[in-house]
Amino acid sequence: MDDVAGKKNRSDPRLNVARYQVDQLAGIRNPERDDDDDTNTAGQSSMDQRAQFVEISIAQAMRRGDFDNLPGAGKPLTNLHEIHDPNWWIRKKIERESLTGLGPPALTLRTEDATLDQRLDAAPSEGAVRELLEDFNLRIIEARRQLQGGPPVVTPVRDVDAELSAWRARREERYRVAAEAREREAAERAAMTWRERRRHRRASRTD
Known part of the structure; x- marks a missing residue:
């Protein structure tokens, strides 16, 4: 042993x-x-x-206890599936500190692509969504044309029509969930006694 x-x-x-x-x-x-x-x-x-x-x-x-609580202790190695990236330290710093607009286009576009759906969902209209997508695609195309060294731009362009359809579906789902929540709240209020409704109104004003 x-x-x-x-x-x-x-x-x-x-x-x-x-x-x-x-x-x-x-x-x-x-x-x-x-x-x-x-x-x-x-x-x-x-x-x-x-x-x-x-x-x-x-x-x-x-x-x-000299070896206790070392960084990464007990955690699996990350990004083992990824190919070697000579600019990995730049990408990690951008991700860790949520930096925007810094680094080569290959990295900034990749970071933006990861959060693009959230930006699209926050857009107020289909026109605004289309503008965001067209601007994003244009910057990808321009970055591919500029041979300035650095890592290659592998971020794909977005299909505008497909993204608009997905945006509509997500918006409808949000509306549906909100409507169900309102109906559920209305049913709960209808089942309350007048004392419970008064306490509920007071609690709402306090909040």
């Missing part, structure tokens, strides 16, 4: 990092040991002793 536990501990990336840090610290404290290892092994600690020193140092650090 001890051998199995030892193998599991050695596969823990946090332990690997800690071993490296302890190894570096041991080299700083005893710089002459590296030179001696290259020329003469007499009088030096064996590899087993060195490993024991590292394991003890790691165990002590874990008892002190």
Whole structure:
């Protein structure tokens, strides 16, 4: 059982990092040991002793809580399915801080595309929705034409007619849900006694 536990501990990336840090610290404290290892092994600690020193140092650090609450601890790695993006750090900063209008078009358009439906739903009319879609598509086309380096623009243009149909469907669904809520509230009020209705009105005025 001890051998199995030892193998599991050695596969823990946090332990690997800690071993490296302890190894570096041991080299700083005893710089002459590296030179001696290259020329003469007499009088030096064996590899087993060195490993024991590292394991003890790691165990002590874990008892002190040095590895507790590290960023990303216990969480799966993100974006493993995505292809390598040399500008990943720019994209992450834009997403993390909700920055707008910054970065290359490939990133800003991708961020805008993710929230475009919300902007469309907030539009007051079909004409406003159409204007938003046409402007979005135009900026995608212009970004594809401009060969200024950076990541390629992979954000697709939106089908205006299809998006308008989807916008109408979402709007009708919102209207339906709101109407059902009003009917339900009216039925609940109708079932109230006059005392309950008075308390309800007072509570509404207080809110």
